[in-house]
Amino acid sequence: MSTAYKTYQRAQDLGTPAGDVGTRLIDLTIDGVEVTVPEGTTVLRAAALNGINIPKLCATDSLEPFGSCRLCLVEIEGMKGLPASCTTEAKAGMKVTTQNAKVAKTRRNVMELYISDHPLDCLTCPTNGDCELQDMAGAVGLREVRYGYAGENHLDAKKDTSNPYFTFDPSKCIVCSRCVRACEEVQGTFALTIQGRGFESKVSPSQNQPFLDSECVSCGACVQACPTATLTENGLIEKGVPEHSVVTTCAYCGVGCSFRAEMKGQEVVRMVPNKDGHANHGHSCVKGRFSFGYATHKDRIKKPMIRETIHEPWREVSWDEAFTFAANKIKGIQAKYGKGSVGGITSSRCTNEETYLVQKLVRAAFGNNNVDTCARVCHSPTGFGLKATLGESAGTQAFDSVMKSDVIIVIGANPTDAHPVFASQMKRRLREGANLIVLDPREIDLVRSAHVEADYHLQLRPSTNVAVVNALAHVIMSEGLENKEFIAERCDNEGFRAWREFILDPVNSPEHVFEETGVAPELARGAARLYASKPNGAIYYGLGVTEHSQGSTTVMAIANLAMCTGNIGREGVGVNPLRGQNNVQGSCDMGSFPHELPGYRHVSDPAVRALFGKEWGVEIQPHPGMRIPNMFDAAVAGTFKAMYIQGEDVAQSDPDTHHVTKALSSLECMIVQDIFLNETAKFATVFLPGSSFLEKDGTFTNAERRISPVRKVMEPLAGLADWEVTQRLAQALGYPMSYTHPREIMDEIARLTPTFTGVSYAKLDELGSIQWPCNDKAINGTPTMHIGEFVRGKGLFKVTPYVPTDEVTTRKYPLLLTTGRILSQYNVGAQTRRTENGKWHDEDVLEIHPHDAEQRGIEDGDWVGLQSRAGETVLRAVISERIQPGVVYTTFHHPFSGANVVTTDNSDWATNCPEYKVTAVQASKVTKLSDWQQKFAKFTEEQLGYLDRARRPEKIS
Ligand code: SF4
Ligand code: SF4
Ligand code: SF4
Ligand code: FES
Numbered sequence: 001m002s003t004a005y006k007t008y009q010r011a012q013d014l015g016t017p018a019g020d021v022g023t024r025l026i027d028l029t030i031d032g033v034e035v036t037v038p039e040g041t042t043v044l045r046a047a048a049l050n051g052i053n054i055p056k057l058c059a060t061d062s063l064e065p066f067g068s069c070r071l072c073l074v075e076i077e078g079m080k081g082l083p084a085s086c087t088t089e090a091k092a093g094m095k096v097t098t099q100n101a102k103v104a105k106t107r108r109n110v111m112e113l114y115i116s117d118h119p120l121d122c123l124t125c126p127t128n129g130d131c132e133l134q135d136m137a138g139a140v141g142l143r144e145v146r147y148g149y150a151g152e153n154h155l156d157a158k159k160d161t162s163n164p165y166f167t168f169d170p171s172k173c174i175v176c177s178r179c180v181r182a183c184e185e186v187q188g189t190f191a192l193t194i195q196g197r198g199f200e201s202k203v204s205p206s207q208n209q210p211f212l213d214s215e216c217v218s219c220g221a222c223v224q225a226c227p228t229a230t231l232t233e234n235g236l237i238e239k240g241v242p243e244h245s246v247v248t249t250c251a252y253c254g255v256g257c258s259f260r261a262e263m264k265g266q267e268v269v270r271m272v273p274n275k276d277g278h279a280n281h282g283h284s285c286v287k288g289r290f291s292f293g294y295a296t297h298k299d300r301i302k303k304p305m306i307r308e309t310i311h312e313p314w315r316e317v318s319w320d321e322a323f324t325f326a327a328n329k330i331k332g333i334q335a336k337y338g339k340g341s342v343g344g345i346t347s348s349r350c351t352n353e354e355t356y357l358v359q360k361l362v363r364a365a366f367g368n369n370n371v372d373t374c375a376r377v378c379h380s381p382t383g384f385g386l387k388a389t390l391g392e393s394a395g396t397q398a399f400d401s402v403m404k405s406d407v408i409i410v411i412g413a414n415p416t417d418a419h420p421v422f423a424s425q426m427k428r429r430l431r432e433g434a435n436l437i438v439l440d441p442r443e444i445d446l447v448r449s450a451h452v453e454a455d456y457h458l459q460l461r462p463s464t465n466v467a468v469v470n471a472l473a474h475v476i477m478s479e480g481l482e483n484k485e486f487i488a489e490r491c492d493n494e495g496f497r498a499w500r501e502f503i504l505d506p507v508n509s510p511e512h513v514f515e516e517t518g519v520a521p522e523l524a525r526g527a528a529r530l531y532a533s534k535p536n537g538a539i540y541y542g543l544g545v546t547e548h549s550q551g552s553t554t555v556m557a558i559a560n561l562a563m564c565t566g567n568i569g570r571e572g573v574g575v576n577p578l579r580g581q582n583n584v585q586g587s588c589d590m591g592s593f594p595h596e597l598p599g600y601r602h603v604s605d606p607a608v609r610a611l612f613g614k615e616w617g618v619e620i621q622p623h624p625g626m627r628i629p630n631m632f633d634a635a636v637a638g639t640f641k642a643m644y645i646q647g648e649d650v651a652q653s654d655p656d657t658h659h660v661t662k663a664l665s666s667l668e669c670m671i672v673q674d675i676f677l678n679e680t681a682k683f684a685t686v687f688l689p690g691s692s693f694l695e696k697d698g699t700f701t702n703a704e705r706r707i708s709p710v711r712k713v714m715e716p717l718a719g720l721a722d723w724e725v726t727q728r729l730a731q732a733l734g735y736p737m738s739y740t741h742p743r744e745i746m747d748e749i750a751r752l753t754p755t756f757t758g759v760s761y762a763k764l765d766e767l768g769s770i771q772w773p774c775n776d777k778a779i780n781g782t783p784t785m786h787i788g789e790f791v792r793g794k795g796l797f798k799v800t801p802y803v804p805t806d807e808v809t810t811r812k813y814p815l816l817l818t819t820g821r822i823l824s825q826y827n828v829g830a831q832t833r834r835t836e837n838g839k840w841h842d843e844d845v846l847e848i849h850p851h852d853a854e855q856r857g858i859e860d861g862d863w864v865g866l867q868s869r870a871g872e873t874v875l876r877a878v879i880s881e882r883i884q885p886g887v888v889y890t891t892f893h894h895p896f897s898g899a900n901v902v903t904t905d906n907s908d909w910a911t912n913c914p915e916y917k918v919t920a921v922q923a924s925k926v927t928k929l930s931d932w933q934q935k936f937a938k939f940t941e942e943q944l945g946y947l948d949r950a951r952r953p954e955k956i957s
Contacts, residue, residue, distance in 0.1 A: 009245075010130065011260070011272075011274075011275050011276075012048075013048075013060055013061050014044075014045045014048040014049060014061040015042070015044035015045050015047075015048050015054070015056050015059045015060065015061055015072070015085075015086055016042045016044055016045045016059055016061055016064075016065045016086055017061050017062065017063070017064065018038075018041075018045075018061075019040060019041075019042075020040060021038035021039060021040035021041055022038055022039040022040050023038070024038070024039045025037065025038055025039070026038075026039050026090065026091065026092040027092060027093070028046065028090050028091065028092065028093060028094040028095070028096065029094070029095045029096065030043075030046065030047050030050065030052055030096045030098060031052060031096070031097060031098055031099065033050065033052075035047075035049070035050040037049060037050075037090055039092075040089065041089070041090050042065060042085065042086055042087070042088060042089060042090065043074060043076070043083075043085035043086075043088045043089070043090050043094070043096055044056060044059060044065075044072050044085040044086040044088075045061070045090075046090040047085065047096070047098060052098055053139075054072050054074060054085050054098050055071045055072060055107055055136050055139045055140050056069070056071055056072040056085075056086060056136070057069040057071045057072075057114075057132065057133065057136055057174065057176050057227055058071075058086070058176040058177065058178060059072060059086035060178060060225055060227070061275075062182065062186060062224070062225065062275070062282050063178060063181045063182060063185055063186070063225065064181070064185060065084075065086040065087045066086070066087075066176075066177060066178075066181065067084045067086060067087035068176065068177060069110065069114075069174075069176055070084060070106075070110050071107055071110050071111065071136060071140070072084050072085045072086045073085065073103060073106060073107070074088075074096050074097060074098050074103060075096070075097040075100060075102065075103055076088070076094060076095065076096050076097075077094070077095035077096075077097075078095075082102070082103060082106060085098070104140065104141065107140040108140050108141060108142055110140075111136060111137055111140045111142045112142065112144075112145050112146065114133065114174050115137060115142065115145050116145050116153075117153045117154055117155070118133070118172060118174065118228075119155050119171055119172065122134055125172075125229050126229055126232050126236055126237040126240075127228070127229040127232055127236065127241070128241070129241040130236070130241045131227070131228060131229060132227035132228070133174065133227055133228045136227075154170060154171055154173070154202070155171050156171065157169075157170035157171045157173075157202075158170070159171075160205075160210050160211055162210035162211050162212035162213065163210075163211040163212050163216070163218060164212075164234070164290075164836035164839050165218060165220070165233065165234055165235075165286070165289075165290035165836065166211075166218075166220070166223045166231055166232060166233050166234060166290075167231075167232055167234060167237060168203075168205075168211060168230065168231055169229060169230050169231075169232070170202060170203065170230060172228045172229045172230040173202065173203055173228065173230040174227070174228055174230075175194060175201045175202065175203070176227060177194060178222075178225040178226060178227060179192055179203060179222035179223075179225055179226050179230075179231055180192040180193060180194055180203065180222075181225070182221040182222045182224065182225035183216075183221060183222050185428070186219075186221040186225075186282075186283050186424065187217070187219045187221045187283070187424050188423075188424050188427035188428060188431070188449075188450070188451070188452070189215060189216065189217055189219070189450065190215070190450035190451065191205055191206055191214050191215040191216040191217070192204065192205055192216075192222060195208065203230075212839065215450075217285070217286065217420070217823060218286035218289075218290065218824075218840075219283070219284060219285050219286060219289065219420065219424075220233075220273075220284055220286070220289040220290065221283060221284075224272065224273065224282070224284075233269075233270045233290075235268070235269050235270040236269055236270055239264055239267065239269045240264065240269070241269075242262035242263055242264055242269040242270070243263065243264050243265075244262075244263050245260040245261060245262045245263060245272075246260070246261045246263065246711050246712075246713045247259070247260055247261075247274055247276075247709065247711065248261050248693070248694070248709065248710050248711045248713065249582075249693070249699075249700050249708040249709060249710050250271075250284075250287070250288035250582065251349060251582050251692070251693035251700070251710075251831075252285075252287040252288055252291075252582055252826050252831075253285075253287070253418060253419055253420075253579075253580065253581070253582060253826070254419065254578060254579030254580055254581060254582060254584060254585065254702050254703035255279055255280065255399070255419050255420075255421045255422050255702060255703065256279045256280075256582060256700055256701075256702025256703070256704075256706055256708050257273060257274075257277055257279055257280035257283070257284055257285075257288050257421050258273070258274035258276070258277025258278070258279065258280060258708060258768070258769070259271045259272060259273055259274055259277070259284070259288060259289075260272045260273075260274050261694065261711075261713045263713055266713075266714040266715065267714075268292060268295075268694065268713065268714075271284075271288060271289055271290070271292055272289075273288070273289065276768055277708075277768070277769075278398075278400075278706060278768060278769050279399055279421070279422075279702055279704065279706055279708070279769070280421045281425075283421050283424055283425075284421060285420035285421055285823065286420075286823065286824060286837065287420075287823075287824070287826055287832065287837070288421075290835075290836075291824075291826075291831070291832055291835040291836075291837050292694070292835075293834070293835045293836070294675075294692075294830075294831040294832070294834035294835055295675075295692040295693075295694050295695075296717070297676075297834040299676050299677070299834060300675055300676065300689075300717055300718075301674075301675070301676065301677055301687060301689045301718070301947075302689055302717050302718040302719075303316040303317075303689065303718065304316070304317055304318070304319055304321070304322030304686075304687065304688055304689060304718075305317065305322070305686075305687040305947075305950055306321070306322055306325045306326075306685065306686050306687075307685050307946075308685065309685065310665065310682070310683050310684070310685065310943075311942075312946070313945075313946040313949040313950055314687065314946050314947055314949070314950035315950060316950050316951070319719070319720065319728065322686060322688060323728050323729055323731075323732035324732055325686060326644075326669070326671050326686045326688075326729060326732065327729065327732035327733045327734075329642060329668070329669035329685070329686070330342055330366070330642055330644075330669065330671075330733060331733065333641045333642045333668055333669060334366075334367075336641075337639065337641050339366070339367045339368050340368050340370060340625070340626075340640075341639060341640055341641045341642065342366050342368070342370065342640075342641065342642040342643070342644075343362060343366070343368065343370025343371060343372075343625065343626055343631050343640065343642075343643055343644075344358055344359070344361065344362040344366065344370065344371050344643065344644040344645070344646070345358075345371070345372055345373060345374070345628065345643065345644075345645045345646065345648050345650065346358040346359055346371060346372075346373045346587050346590070346592040346646060346648075347373070347374070347583075347587065347646045347647030347648050348373060348374045348375065348580075348581040348582070348583050348584035348586070348587040348647075348648075349581055349582060349583060349647045349648075349693075350583065350587075350646060350647050350690075350698075350722050351583065351586070351693075351696065351697075351698025351699055351700060351710055351722075351723070351742065352583065352586040352587075352589070352590050352698060352699045352700065352701060352707070352746070352749065353698045353699065353723055353742040353745035353746055353749070354646070354696075354698060354722045354723045354726065354742075355373070355583065355586060355587045355590040355592055355646075356590040356591065356598060356745060356748075356749055357723055357726040357727065357730075357737070357745060358371070358592075358644070358646050358726055359371045359590060359591045359592050359598075360616065360730075360737075361644070361726055361729065361730045361733075361735070361737075362625075362644075363597075363612075363616070363618070363620055363621070364616045364617075364618045364620075364730075364735055365729075365730045365733040365734070365735035366733075367618070367621070368621055368625050369594045369595070369603055369620075369621050369623065369624055369625030370594060370625035370626045370631065370640075371591075371592060371593070371594055371625060372592065372593060372594055372625075372626070372627050372628045372631070373584075373587045373588065373592035373593070373648075374581065374584065374587070374648050374653065375584050375587060375588050375592065375593075376593075376627055376628045376629075376911070376912060376913060377547075377628070377653065377654055377655070377913060377914050377916075378543055378546060378547065378579075378580050378581075378584060378913065379543075379546050379577055379579060379580070379584060379588070379913075380546070380551075380593075380908070380911035380912070380913045381545075381546040381551030381552040381554070381555050381908050381910065381911050381913050382394075382546055382555055382577040383588055383593075383600070383911070384552045384555070384910045384911050385551075385552045385553075385554075385555025385556040385558075385559060385910075386555060386559060386575065386577075387600065387792075388556060388796065388798060389555075389556050389559035389560070389563070389795060389796050389797070389798055390559055390568070390575070390785075390786060390790050390791060390792065390795060390796075391786075391790050391791030391792025391793070391796075392785060392786075392791040392792075393588065393600050394577075394585060394589075394705050394785070395574070395575065395576040395577050395579075395703055395704060395705065396568060396569075396573075396574035396575050396576060396784065396785045396786055397538070397571070397573070397574040397576050397704065397783070397784055397785075398571075398704045398706070398771060398783040398784065399422050399425060399703075399704050400425075400571075400783075401538065401571045401572055401573075401574060401783070401784065402422075402425055402426050402429050402538060402540075402572075403425070403428070403429050403572075404536055404571045404572030405429060405434050405536050405537065405538040405572045405573070406434055406435065406534035406535050406536045406537065406572070407434060407435040407436075407437065407530055407531050407534040407536070407537045407538075408426065408429070408430070408434055408435070408436050408437070408537075408538050408539075408540065409437045409438075409439065409527075409531060409537070409538070409539045409540070410436070410437070410438050410439070410440070410444075410446060410540050410541070411438075411439040411440070411465065411469070411539065411540070411541040411542075411544065411545050411554075411558065412439065412440060412465060412541055412542050412543065412544020412545040412546075412554075412917070413440075413540055413541055413542025413543070413544060413545075413578045414440070414442075414444045414445070414446075414542065414544075414820055414821065415446065415540070415542075415578060416444070416445040416446060416449070416823070417444075417445070417820070417821055417822050417823040418542065418578065418580065418820075418821045418823075419542075419578045419703070420823060422578070422703075423446070426446075426540075427446075427449075427451075427452050430452045431451050431452065435455045435530055435534065436452070436453075436454040436455055436456075437454065437455060437456045437458070437527045437530060437531060438454045438456070438457045438458070439458045439460055439465070439468060439469075440457070440458075440459065440460075440544060441459060441460060441461060441462050441544075441818055441883070441884060441887055442459075442818070442820070442847075442882050442883050442884075442887075442889055443457065443459070443881075443882040443883075444882075455526075455527075455530060456523055456526055456527040456530065458519045458523055458524060458527060459518065459519070459884055460517045460518055460519050461516070461517055461518045461816070461884075461886075461887070462816045462818045462887060462917055462918045463548060463549070463550075463804065463805045463807070463816070463915075463917070463918040464513070464516055464517040464518070464519075464802075464804075465544075465545055465548065465550070465554040465557075466550050466553050466554050466557055466800055466801075466802040466803075467508075467513040467516055467517050467802040468513070468517050468519055468524065469554060469557040469558055469560075469561060469800075470503060470508045470513075470557055470800060470802060471508060471509065471510040471513050471517070471519070471524045471528075472524060472527060472528040472531065472561060473503050473508070473528075473557070473560055473561050473564060474503050474504065474508040474509050474510070474528075475509075475510065475524065475525050475528035475529065476528050476531075476532045476561075476564055476565060477500060477503050477504055477564065478504055478509070479528075479529070481528070481529065481532035481533065481565070482532070482564045482565065483564065483565050483566030485566070486563070486565075486566030487563065487564060487566070490563075490566075490568075490569070490789070490790065490794065490795055491563055491794055491795040491796070491797060492794040492795065492796045492797070493794075495794075495796045495797040495798070496797045498797070498799055499560060499797035499798065499799055500797075502799045502800075502801070503560075508802075509521075510522075510524035510525055513802070516802075516804070518884070531561075531565065532565050535572075536567070536570075536571075536572030536573050537562075537565055537567045537573060538567070538572060538573050538574055538576065539558055539561065539562055539567075539574070539575050539576065540576045540578055541554075541555075541558060541575075541576070541577055541578065542577070542578045542580075543580060543820075543916070543917070544818075544820075544917055545558070545577075546577075546908070546913055547908075547913060547914060547915060547916040547917045548805065548908065548913075548915050548917055548918060549803075549805045549806065549807070549906050549907065549908055549909060549915045549918075550802070550803060550805070550908070550909065551908040551910075551911070551913050551915075552908050552909065552910035552911055552913075553800045553801075553802075553803070553909075553910075554800075555577075556798040556800050557800040558575055559575055559795075559798075560797050560798065560800065562574065562575045563795045563797060564797070568786050568790075568795065569784070569785075569786045569787045569788065569790075570784060570787065571783075571784055574784070574785075576703070576704075577703065578703055579702070579703035580821075580827065581827060582693075582700050582702070583700040583701060585701045585702060585703060585705060586699070586700055586701030586707070588600075589701060589753075589755075589756075589772070590749070594624045594625035594626055594627055595624035595625075597609075597612055597620070598612075598749060598752060598753045598756075599752070599753035599754060599755055599756070603620065603621065603622060603623070603624055604622055604623070604624075606622075609622060611752060612752060615748065615751070615752060617736075618735075626640070627912050628650065628654065628912075629905065629907065629912050629914075630912075631643065631663070632654075632659060632660055632663035632664075633663070635663035635664070635666045635667055636659070636662055636663050636666055638666065640667075641667055641668045641669065642667055642668060642669040642670065642671075643667060643669075643670050643671065644671040644673070644729070645670070645671070645672050645673070645674075645680060646673040646674075646690070646722065646726070647673065647674055647675075647690055647722070648680070649674075649678040649679050649680045649828045649830060650664075650680050651664060651678075651679035651680040651682070651683060652678070652679040652680070652828040652892070652895045652900065653827065653828050653892070653900070654900065654914070655870075655900050655903035655904060655905055655914040655915075655916060656870050656871075656900065656903060656904055656905040656914075657871065657898060657900045657901040657932070658870065658871055658901065658932075659870075659905060660900075661683065664680065664683035665683055667683070668685075669685050669686065670683055670684045670685055670686070671684065671685075671686040671687075671688060671729075672684035672686070672687055672688070673687075673688040673689075673690050673722065673725055673726075674687075674689075674690045674830075675689065675690045675691070675692055675830075676830055676834070677943070677944075677947050678828070678830050679828070679895050682939065682940070682943040688725050688729070689717070689718035689720075690718075690722050690725070691716040691717070691718065691720070691721045691722050692717075693710055694712070694713050694714050695712060695713075695714055695715065695716040695717065695721060696710065696712050696716065696721035696722060696723065696742070697709075697710060697711055697712050697721075697741065697742045697743070698710045698723065698742045699742075699746065699764065701772070704771060704783075705771045705772045705782070705785075706769045706770070706771045707759060707764065707769060707770045707771070707772060707774075708764075708768075708769040709761075709764050709765070709768075709769070721742075723739070723742055723745065727739060743760075743761040746759060746760065746761060747760065754773075754775060755772045755773040755774070755775065756772055756773075756774060756775070757774070757775040757776065758770075758774035758775045758776070758778070758779055758780075758781075759772070759774050767780060767781070771783050803909075805906065805915065805918055806906060807904060807906050807915060807918050807919060807920055808920060809886075809920045810920065812922060813867070813868060813869065813920035813921050813922050814886075814920075814922060815852060815886060815887065815888050815920070815921050815922065815923060816886060816887050816888070816918055816919070816920060816921070817866065817868070817887075817888050817889070817890065817902060817903075817918075817919040817920075817921045818887060818888075818889050818917045818918065818919075819889070819890055819891065819892055819899055819903070819916050819917065820889065820891060821891055821893070822840075822841050822891050822893070823840070824837040824839075824840035824841045825837060825841050825891065825893035826893070827893070828892070828893065828895070829893035829894055829895075832893070833893070833894065841891075841893065842894075843875075843876065843894055843896075843897065844875060844890050844891045844892060844893055844894050844897035844899060845875055845876045845877065845878045845890065845891075846864050846866060846875040846876065846877050846878065846888055846889070846890050846923065847878050847879075847880040847882065847883045847888060847889040847890065848864070848877055848878070848879060848880070848883065848888050848923060849879075849880070849881065849883050849884060849885045849886075849887070849888075850879050850881065851885045852885055852886065852888070852923070853877065853879045856923060856924055856925060857925055858877050858879070858923070858924075858925050859877070859879070860877060860878060860879045861876060861877065861878075862876070862877045862925050863875075863876060863877075863925070863926050863927065864876070864877045864923050864924065864925060864926065865923070865924050865925075865926035865930065866888070866890075866902055866921050866922075866923050867902075867921060867922045867923075867924075868902040868903070868904065868919045868920060868921045869904060869920070870901065870902060870903065870904045870905070870919070871898075871901035871902055871930075871932055872901065872902070872930045872931070872932065873897060873898035873899065873901045873902055873930050873932060873933060874926055874928075874929050874930050874933060875890060875897055877923075888921065888923060895936070896933060896936065896937075898930070898932055898933060898936065900916075901930070901932050902919055902921060903915075903916050903919050904919055906918075
């Protein structure tokens with residue numbers, strides 16, 4: 001499969017989905033040609049599969065057949081009238097005629113009716129050249145419209161331009177319902193209806209509201225489905241029909257949706273979800289579909305910059321000067337303070353190849369193992385917990401597996417906001433009848449939304465995950481609901497015996513932990529019975545599990561739960577971490593941790609060190625290097641002096657901002673590689689301009705271990721792709737790197753990493769994407785792991801005692817703060833804040849329960865001071881019953897909100913993953929910004945002034 005199309009063409013539409021076709025093939029005749037299709041295929045699709053395109057309007061292969069437009073009718077021998085081919089199943093021996101005078105006349109009549117209420121402004125219409133109605137008028141041979149335009153029509157219907165990304169022009173609507181069905185079937189939001197009957201019928205968002213005010217979440221599924229110019233991307237309206245397209249992968253979340261970047265020259269006209277994408281099957285969310293404008297935002301920094309200290313202006317320099325400056329600093333610091341005084345952070349937003357190069361640079365050119373990644377602050381407990389129990393540090397399933405689940409547990413994750421395309425798929429399965437159990441302190445959307453309702457919402461107190469998951473396992477074991485056969489055959493018996501004894505202890509019963517967790521025992525018992533009683537139970541979890549002092553313990557408790565019910569090793573089951581950033585799985589796979597080389601192999605293993613040492617021509621240090629928090633502590637202590645940070649914004653994303661910024665200010669040299677002057681770059685002395693995902697080749701690995709291609713659609717705005725920047729920095733340090741294309745980096749990764757030996761760009765082009773492990777044992781990859789045997793041999797039950805966090809509420813700090821994400825913003829917001837997504841969320845707010853608000857005299861919209869042991873910030877209050885009394889909630893997408901000024905440096909006992917999800921706080925009504933916010937504003941002004949002076953040196957007197 002080629003990933004680039006020379007000229008623009010709409011993706012092929014087979015008219016109806018493949019559906020539940022059988023394995024049996026049937027023969028029929030279409031227009032005299034004998035064709036063979038799987039049993040259950042519609043006549044429309046059977047024809048399309050064989051190159052016969054029957055005209056259609058209301059049918060499309062992403063939606064169930066509807067049969068309303070009557071354009072696809074055909075003649076079938078032995079059948080009365082002219083049946084609609086989109087709703088007629090192909091049968092063995094059928095004889096179909098798709099074109100004759102009778103059929104043609106009827107189709108023309110149908111089309112004439114549509115066109116008589118359609119503005120004939122094709123030449124000036126934005127979708128001229130990309131309109132199915134126009135194509136169909138041509139296909140049916142429409143030559144005249146006899147009904148005229150004098151009668152009643154909709155030609156003056158007003159446009160709705162409220163959505164920043166697409167326009168709704170009802171004057172062009174043919175009321176085919178494709179948009180309504182897309183919103184229901186594909187997205188699962190049910191924001192659209194057809195109001196009225198007959199001539200009065202019209203598409204209506206929610207209660208006849210503008211799109212922006214409706215329940216619409218701007219996923220774009222309706223725009224994608226619309227066969228006319230009624231729902232059209234603003235990019236297309238402004239720029240016209242694209243002239244070529246390139247298949248690439250979304251750079252936002254861990255779902256890893258595949259897109260066609262539809263281009264005019266070097267300009268993106270629109271991003272269209274790829275129907276062949278294995279993670280998304282043609283669906284998208286607002287971020288991937290529409291929020292790509294940041295890539296060409298005016299804030300992009302396109303020239304390298306250097307300075308001696310952070311309190312002086314930047315100086316724009318050539319790439320050569322920047323590399324020489326940076327390399328001399330690093331070499332000087334290492335000569336003065338030792339090899340270990342420098343380190344690096346890889347980026348989970350960059351490609352696998354780029355991440356691999358950064359850790360290679362640290363290990364080979366810096367000569368130490370001081371490399372870490374943002375997974376430290378998100379899913380490092382997943383790596384630890386799953387490796388210890390199952391033997392591999394990654395999720396067990398493909399996303400599609402959820403379509404075979406009978407019961408789904410969602411723990412500490414909010415998929416509709418953070419992993420929206422997967423959430424749509426999960427909701428589809430729930431609408432089909434699967435049961436749902438949600439463990440979350442907050443009433444997330446999944447608990448109750450259109451046509452979806454959780455069977456159990458265990459609204460636990462933050463920090464009590466381990467107690468609740470143990471309680472579920474206690475019920476299963478004490479009521480004899482475990483899968484004895486699976487345990488005996490597949491699991492380590494000694495480990496199981498020890499765990500069994502532990503879990504049956506009454507201290508783990510729902511009744512005993514009720515006071516601590518707040519979860520009613522009968523709910524915990526009901527949920528446990530439900531999970532254990534269904535054939536296929538799947539667990540999905542997120543940062544609400546990992547970002548705790550007991551994150552690793554909860555991951556192991558989840559693995560125990562899955563193993564004791566036999567829910568591992570086939571489709572429909574499993575343990576599935578929902579990864580946050582687009583390539584956080586990949587950055588972990590690529591050896592970004594200080595103790596592991598690529599493929600999760602410990603640096604203390606001499607054979608592994610020898611393998612990499614030989615390939616890289618260096619001796620690899622045998623001891624683990626520093627984790628991010630260790631680097632910060634050492635910087636404050638004065639023993640760690642320089643960092644190279646690629647595409648991470650630790651000053652905003654990491655906890656305890658006071659400590660982080662003190663550490664960053666203590667460095668003698670900080671090299672930041674990014675596309676914007678982010679919060680961290682304000683503390684940098686070298687700025688190396690980064691490249692967006694549109695400007696480079698490489699691969700991302702999503703939450704289901706799927707390696708997908710990232711393909712360059714425009715030249716790097718600063719002249720170099722990120723992998724080239726790292727390579728040039730290594731060269732300046734005297735370490736040779738000479739890759740000419742990222743494909744060569746992937747070849748090196750494949751040579752050195754057993755789970756990647758079968759991966760190559762050629763195979764990615766052929767298959768579209770590959771789930772690792774991909775090697776001799778699994779030549780096309782591995783959708784489901786641990787089939788027949790766990791990666792570690794026998795599954796290992798781990799004893800998981802509940803140890804309450806030290807972060808407890810007191811009279812001074814009586815509330816618990818927990819944090820999360822929202823749909824329209826992404827992580828630190830550096831990208832999404834530079835798009836129109838601010839229309840939905842332009843500031844972080846504090847959700848507080850009415851009871852807690854009333855006690856404090858706080859009203860909706862008031863400024864609230866939030867104090868913790870670590871610091872204080874001020875946010876606007878939103879009074880909400882989604883959160884339980886005693887708990888407050890915020891997001892961290894805006895630097896000025898300072899959510900991480902408040903979070904503490906408590907962390908997971910095994911991995912140091914910060915305890916973002918639990919901070920004891922007090923909230924009170926205030927009238928002015930916090931001291932930190934005032935200092936932040938001043939510092940930001942100073943730094944932006946330095947940037948401004950660098951960009952406009954001629955204006956400096
Ligand atoms: S807006 Fe488009 S998809 Fe929806 S009913 Fe009208 S023409 Fe059909
Ligand atoms: S953009 Fe998505 S959520 Fe909004 S109306 Fe269309 S399909 Fe529904
Ligand atoms: S779900 Fe994630 S990967 Fe898919 S389009 Fe949205 S942000 Fe991108
Ligand atoms: S395409 Fe078959 S009835 Fe509309």
